Amino acid sequence: MKNLNIKNQVKTLTRTGALVLSLFFAQACQDALQEDVISQIGSEYLNTAKGLDDAVSAAYSSMRSWYGTERGNNFTEFGTDIYTNGADGSWKFMNTYTNQFDSQTGQVRELWDDLYRGINTCNAVIERAPGISGVNEATKTQRIAEAKFIRAHHYFLLMQLFGPVELRLEETKVPTKIVKRNPESEIYAAIIKDLTEAIPGLEARKASTQYGRATRAAAEHLLGRVYVTKGTSSSKAADDFAKAEPLFKNVISNYGLRLLPDFGQVHAFGNEINDEVIWSVQYTRSQLTNGGGNNAHVFFLMEYDTQPGMRRDTQNGRPFKRYRPTVYALEKVFQNRENDSRYKKSFIDVYLSNRPGTFNTTFDRSKPTVTFAQGDTSMFIPGFEMPATERAKRKYQVLTPSMYDEKLFPGLVKHLDPGRADLTQFEGGRDYIAMRLADTYLLLAEAQFRQGKLAEATATINIVRRRAAWPGKEAAMEITPAQMTFEFLMEERARELTGEQTRWLDLKRWGNLIERVKLHNPQAAPNIKDFHVLRPIPQNQIDRAEGGPSGFPQNPGY
Structure with missing residues (x-):
């Protein structure tokens, strides 16, 4: 199986308007590394067949700003009910919610800028791909679908962290200071539209010719999570959980995915490609092409x-x-x-x-x-x-x-x-497992629970629990509908997904971040306030907006 070897980034800089390609594009991991450095190339390169492929690969590389990184883990593990800070001094304020965590925080700025660069690269791919010659229509359709998956992923992450953000769905080609914070409802609509349109154009999980590319299974898993999250937001609709349920069921049933028999093998070193993985972010062992690497280790x-x-x-x-x-x-x-x-x-x-x-x-x-x-x-x-x-x-x-x-x-x-x-x-080299089937089951159980389908939610969660059992203890691990409470579901997600960059986002989705941190994280409890359900907008974003704070307002409390 070929790997999608994404290297450093193709950057379409949202505020400067310059298209910068800075990447190494390689063949499959078993092939020799093609170390052709492409840097500071003009915008016209993207209008070529090779430029299109390189741009999509570079859009994937913006995922490396989040998955397996220091900033991605700090944003999701610190300041929760299951993780607090150890002895290291760096970034403790992201756990303790002190006023050091503000709009000048470097990791906030880096993540914001990297995600918007990735979004603008996706915008360029989506707009330009139809007019590029030398690429067959099937490939164009797939590349556009991949770009829509990445764009939807980034906007979903941005909105969960920062609330209403700027929704920019066209390529930024010239500098501009005219920006605004779009309503949450508009951003959800754009995310759902992107993923709905992407799904038919993506390869099925088993048919994927390059490991690491987005697949239909990945897009359906993500769209289901979007609906489950939207269902608890100010933009909620009565049918959000009902829409999520068939998406998760489709991921479970139709792509050859399966829970590994042994929970311990899911993250075993050397087993990063396995039948439970829906989608992972690619890293390599080459210092030349690994960027900052997977640092979760x-x-x-x-x-x-x-x-x-x-x-x-x-x-x-x-x-x-x-x-x-x-x-x-x-x-x-x-x-x-x-x-x-x-x-x-x-x-x-x-x-x-x-x-x-x-x-x-x-x-x-x-x-x-x-x-x-x-x-x-x-x-x-x-x-x-x-x-x-x-x-x-x-x-x-x-x-x-x-x-x-x-x-x-x-x-x-x-x-x-x-x-x-x-x-x-x-700079570690392991691929980072971003989506896996056990999470799909747990999200399905959550969607069923929210609809009052306790028997179905219990049956779903018991599938995960039986896999987690010691041999011969499967029956003892099963729960009854009477035991299927939301508290139990929250703890089951912690047992299964601890350390996998989900917990802060889960607590935010459930609306109980403040409550649970105060109950279970003594180091964070004295300082956490209601406004901490959002992260600070980076100051450089506010400064470069026309009108400054009035043009692009800071989140309350920061």
Whole structure:
């Protein structure tokens, strides 16, 4: 199968009007890398067959501003009910909601600009493709459909984060300061129109000739999510959840997708292309063409590398100690570990020594010293309190919940990237799984629940739960309609999707971000206010608008 190897960006700069192509376009991953640098090329290049393909590939690369990045994770993991900050100092204010998180925040500006560049590239593709010679009509139709998928994706993300934004559906070719914030209803209408028009022109999931291109399954999954989100917004319609339901069912039934039998294999290193993945964002191992890389591997890890018997290595990762699970996440969400395998398969519980020797203990004072040979267990994180008398019998340190702090806590296994070139490399090369079938099932259950279809929602969610069961525990994992509450659904999404850039957006959609952060995130609770359901508009956007703040108003509270 060929991969869609998107490289750096084709940028149609929304405010400067310059079309800039800056990318490396390669063949399939098994082919030799074609390292032709195309940079600062005039607008006419896009009017060629090669230019059209390069522009679409570069539009995909704008996804790399969000998925697997520091900014994408900070926007979605920090300041939620299941993740709070660890010891690292960077960006803590995005968890604690202090006034440092304002319109000058660099990550807000970067994301806004990158998404609008991607949108304007899509606008150029959609407008120009029909008139380009040397491209067959089927390919034109597909490329336009891909551009509409990307444009809809970006506007949906922008609106969830910032509320009403500028809706620009034509290519910006000359500088302009005339901008406005379009009503939410107009933006939803444009997103739905784009995805509805894109679906027939996209390849079916199994027929996709280049892995990484948008497919009908991806567009239907996204459109279903749009309807579920719209159904809780000020633009809601009575039939939003009813419209979402058949879209999710179609994704589940008609594209050869399936839940993997083992939850632990979904994110296993080397298994990024599997039958549960609906769509993923492509990264590579080449420093020349990987952009900033998939960096998710660094953020969810504890400080294992300073502990007795351990040093940093590529297998265990580079620990930024950025995101720490809340007590609520560990003790309530992942409480059922007897039947549910997802705690064990989501978090790291054993470290094997890579630095043999004898050391004084650091956190487990049940014994004064520990001695390790290469490969011995150096740390065990059982996830429950173990008496000191029991810990003293172990030849390694045991980290129990009462010892957790901002440096020591269960790390997430999902994003580990032992394929990095060395132990300091930040730019990971794993593809980022952006949409997968378990999420489709959970969104379907949510749409059914919202329609009062409790029996159907229960049956849907039980499919995900049976897969998550330890062998022989499938029946014990099933719930009844009486147990199918919205609280349960929220926790099920946390169990299945923790660390996958969904939680803040979920809480925003459900309308309970403030409530749940106050309940479950003590570091964020004192500062979070009602206005934090929106992010600040970047100051550079306001400054370049005609009329400044009156032409493009800031969100309340910032």
